[in-house]
Amino acid sequence: MDTLTRMRTFVEVVEAGGFSAAARKMGRSKALISKYVRELEDELGARLLNRTTRTLSLTEVGQVYARDATEILQRIDDLQTSVGDAHAAARGRLKVSAPRTFGDGELGRAIMDFVVQEPGITLELHLEDRFVDLVDEGFDVAIRITSLTDSSLIARRLASFRIIICASPEVLERHGRPEVPSDLAGKPCIIDTNVGYRSNWPFVIDGERVTVGVKGRVEVNSPNAARLGALAGLGFTIVPFLVVREDIANGRLIPVLESFEPAGVAIHAVYPHRRHLSGKVRAFIDSLVHWFEKYSPPGGSC
Template structure:
């Protein structure tokens, strides 16, 4: 019996909370698992488990061994999965959630390029600016614009998210060009209630975060609607650069306060777990990361 098999038996017993439960879960006999763990203890020359007729608990040495062994087994599983995925034809339905903010723009081209390159994959795409629950709602992967917080999800950064404060030339002519973020509090602004910053816009002044409270006549839960309001001269708007990029290039909108505007977090691909990740999800995430690694494409969304 090899060391990895003994190690796997020990980890299974700890995970299940006992020999009987581990045997039922693995479809093996309790006697075999007990034998493997005893052989492991003999090989190491230490006791890993304290056993009584009613309880079973790892010793201090057993706890330390379990942490390392579980990590080793997970890495082996990931290695085997990655090798298998590399030789498995990509197929099946890929359920992706993405923000409407970008899903109808730069992300769409990237996602459809993946579909074109993987003819046996069917894309089930849901555009929604809310944070979906991947596990509860059955999504394989989600694209999110956020500042990454602690999470049980695995995340791969695709791009930084650039923000711009914009206004129409007419609004600039009427209100003037603000030179400091504080001036916005007295100017008409457009509130994107779907954005995490809402009416509390974040800037950087003298190297420190500098929030400014703004207000205006228009509030909408859509950056696209906020952009239209800005184009109409209704006020200043803080938008993802990707949303306003073409209008800025065409001169229909003007960016202001650029030295003070902080970024909007980043764009991430997130998925529930790494172990035994399916080939279609792995390929999709790798494709999206490679797509936005191109400096020209990155310029459409990030910095």
């Protein structure tokens, strides 16, 4: 019996919560399941499970082994799935979560391009700003704009995500162009309450992240509304570059303090760590990667 089979049996016992449940799931006898786990412990020279007549628990070593073994098995399964799905057509229902503002714009176009290209896909797109629980809520994939620190998810980076400060030419003429972030403290600003920093705008100065408190008589809860306020000459605002890209190209809005912009945030496609990457999800993510490579400006930043 090979180590991989013993490892997989052990993980099944842990996930099922016992030998009997694992045996039923795997279609094998409880005695055989117990034998495989015992052989694994003998091979490792360490006890992985504490067994009593009524309870089963992981030892400290068992906890570490279960975590790492699960990851190894997932990678093996994903590799086998990727080979099998390499030439298969994407099909089935695809449930996707994405941030509302982004989904209404650039990302929405990328997603709809994918659906056009894949007639076997039925799309269920949820646009909302909260971070959904992919497993509990049954999502296949989520698009997130973040630095992404959740190790329970697998992520594919799609593009950098640029946050800029901008204002109309009229505002710059009336109030002057800020040279350093602290200059904004005395200038009218449009505040988006839908972002975490609200009126404490983030910057990077000499490699360190700092915030500057700003004020203004306009507060909104959408970057699109912040854009409209900036176009109306109501002050400086902080918005995703993708929201104002055309306005900047046409000179309606002017970026400022570009050398102080925060970095490290990116657009990611994420999916549950322990879920097999199906053909439809793989095709969807690959499509987004290619879309951003094609349509993003130089540097891959949105």
